[in-house]
Amino acid sequence: MEQDLMSKKELLELTGISYGQLYRWKRKKLIPEEWFIRKSTFTGQETFFPRERMLQRIAQIQSMKDDLSLDEMARMFSPGPSDISLSPEQLLAQNIVTKSALDVLFEQHPGVEILKFEQLLSLYVVDVALRTGDIHLDDAAMMFKTMEQNVERFENVSCRLLVIRKLGVSSCFLCSTAGDLYFDADTKIVMELDLAKCIEELKLRFM
């Protein structure tokens, strides 16, 4: 994946934070270690960041830091599962997922009352995918199954979900974020979702 990077200097100028704050947030694990990308420039080794994610994260921290302690925020940003469990009705009422995503859930688990975090996450990802309009309901069901069965294998490891399609046949899989993937010319990547990002968004919804 091509990444748009920004230098540390540029980040500080744009956001107005100080070096002290940046290092404190790094120490408290509010900013993941992998985002500190070291690159050689002609003035020596400098640190760079993935632009979009970093700016978004800094904005989130700045808006929340008056209400939450750094440790609470760190828990929220961590990719690990949280102890949230909700019923499907609550999800619909709080506008976290749409009705069509819930239908996918009920098809697999008729009459389910309380959702565990893995199921919640799977449902949320399916909902995000459905909202883009790029996938069919059949694909959504397949995604949900794949996610639900395998997502716990990636505990604390960042992973992504891909949906590919070749000659009208869809398939989906989970893989770790590191490493590139290449397909033959007929295969189209219909959708690619970063699960760490989804988990973060999902946790934010409960704040």
Add this chain to the structure above:
Amino acid sequence: MKTKRSLGNHWTIHGTAQSAGGTFEKVTVHGEGKVTGDIQCAHLKVMGTFQVDGALFANSAKVMGTVEVAKDWRGDHVHVLGEMKVRGDCNVEKFKCQGSFNIGGLLNAGAIELSLYGDSSVLEIGGETIRVKPSHRWRAKGARQLTVDTVEGDHIVLYDTVARVVRGNDVEIGSGCDVKVVEYRDNLRISNSASVGVQTQTGLMQKDVDVRD
């Protein structure tokens, strides 16, 4: 992090001992200790030699002897009176050194206070307040030095430091320093006996800032 809950047992070493690691409440080393894995403890006190082949987490640590850690050091505060060697990063809230240290990665701490009693080196320093006090010159060998690539923080006071880049809001470069580049936001003071290559003020007007990339 600051829990009162006991983490586990005490481990006191007199003589020589070796462990695979684990969680302890209090680790005291009078003799020679070696840990082949990761170790966690609430209090660490080293008067002898302590070698950790993995990572170390210590809420509070006082090093009067020698400590060598192969991976990262995490914790709340560290006071070094002896010698500390960390091959990874060191992440603590308060770092005070009245001895010498050698850190292969980043020293990241809220408050850093260094009095140089021996030559020290670290790849990078980052934090809120960073103070390096002048070294003690009464020994015939001359001044002790801190060698570092990059220093970044809000308030920085440096003496007897050799650095490539120093960046901060308030920066004071004292005697005995040799710094190639200083970038500051608010204030900069440079001692007459310090050598500074380039100094730039950032964050004021864009036209003053040279755009490098």
